[in-house]
Amino acid sequence: MAQPERAANILDRLTSRMGIAARLDKEKAVVLWGEAVGQGVARRAKATSVRDDILFVTVQNSMWLQELALLKEGIIAKINSLVGKEVVKDIVFRVGDPDKG
Secondary structure: OOOOOOHHHHHHHHHHHHOOHHHHHHHHHHHOHHHHHOHHHHOOEEEEEEEOOEEEEEEOOHHHHHHHHHOHHHHHHHHHHHHOOOOOOEEEEEEOOHHHO
């Protein structure tokens, strides 16, 4: 009797066939932002989208923008590690209201 296949494997194959696997991986980067930077930072900076391998993040003020810009390479590495593949190559930080992003 054949072994049952893991649901994750079935979903990976299905999303690849549907052509949405890459988009789902990019959305994972947005969802995993809080885990990558910690909840303290996530309250002041919110990932909003990924376009062309660039993660867009709205930050509370210019001080947070400067701080996160200095940490950018580490954040990119952490997000890609959490997603399991390289989906983010750069981050663009913009000052705004993170709660409205």
